[in-house]
Amino acid sequence: MVDSEKQTDNSKQITEISAVPNPGLVEFSQPILSKNRELLPLYQNSRLYSMLKAQKKSEGESAAIFTDIDDTAFLLSEPETTKILFDEAEQQNCPVIADTGNQIQVVERRIAEGELPYFQAICSSVGSQIWVLKQDGENLSYIPDLKYRKKVLATGFDRKEVVKSAWQEIVSKTASGQELKLQFQWPEDEQAFLNGEPYLENQEFKVSLQFEGDLFIAKNLKEQFAGIFPKFRVSVCQIKPLEGERALYYLDILAFDKADAIDYLVEELDIDSGIVAGDSGNDISMLSKSSDKIHSVLVGYPKPEALLAMEVIISQEGVAGRGSFRRVPTATGTKLFYIERNGRKGPHSVKRAVELLIRARAISRIKKNLALANNG
C-alpha cells in the first residue's frame, strides 16, 4: 500500500532535485511540434522528447504509454514483468510515463532501490504534479514542470478552504451516526496545517480522506464530495477489503487529476496516440476522460469501483465493437477501451493492448497503401 505512505525523510533529496538547474541545451534544432507553439525548455533535451521524435521520424506519428504504477505497470508478485514492458516500449521508442497516486519522493525512492525502472516522466500525487526525467552528465533527476504547476494554481484551489469544508463534512457525517469512519488520512497534520503549519510535502493540490463502506457508499460519497467541490476533482479508490462487502477507501479532493496530467502532456508534446492503463478508482478519470487520442486499458484483476465504472462506459448506447477494443462515443469523437477479460495481470494486459494496437496500426497502413496502389 505504497499510495498511503507518507514520506518526509526524503525532503533533502527532493530539494536537491528541484534545485538542479535546467541545462537549457537544445538537442534538436527542429522541434517536431506541428502546432505553432514553442516546446518548453524542460522537454527540449529530455529522453521523453527524443523518443517521441524518433518515432515520428520512423512511423510518421508518436505514441506514449501512460500508466498507473501499482498493480498496473508493477506487480509485487512478478516485479520482473515491469522490465519486460519497459524493454519492449524502449524498442519502439515509446516513452513510459507514470501517472500515480504516489508522491514523487516515494517513486524516486523505489527507482533508487531498483524496484522500478526510470519512467520518462512522472505524474505524481494523483496527477497534481508533473516531473520530467533529465540527464545531466551521469546524473538522472526529475525536474518539476512549472508550467503545469501554474495551470494547477489557476484552478483557484485554496487548500485551507478545502480542508475546512472537508472538516465540516466529516463532523456532520460523524454526528449523523453513519458508520463511515470518515476521517482525514493524516488528521494531525491537517489540524496543524489549519493552525498555520505548512501542508505536507507534495500535498499542495490534494486533500486526502479515508472511509469504510461498500461500493454503493463509495459511489455516493464520491458524488456528494463532487457536489461540494464542483470546481475540483474527486477520486475514490479502494485500498483494502474488510469484512463482507466493506472495504477501506481513500477519497482525494484534487485541483487537477490523472486525466488532466495526460491531456496536458498530449497537448504540450503533440503526442498523436497512446495507451493509458490503470486498475483502481483514482485511475477512472484518466481511463474515462483523457484525450480521445489515448486508448484506455483496464488491466486484469481491477478494483471493483474501476471495473464498475468501465462496465458502465462500455454498456452505453452507441458503443461499437465486439473484439478486445470497444469504440465509445465521446463529446469530441470516439475513444477506444480495452477491458482485460483473459486473466492477464497488470503489465501483461498493457503489453497485450500495445501489441493489438501495433497490429491494428500496421493493418491500417497496409490498407492505406493498397488503396493508394489501387487508385494509382
Ligand SMILES: [Mg+2]
Ligand atoms: Mg494501482
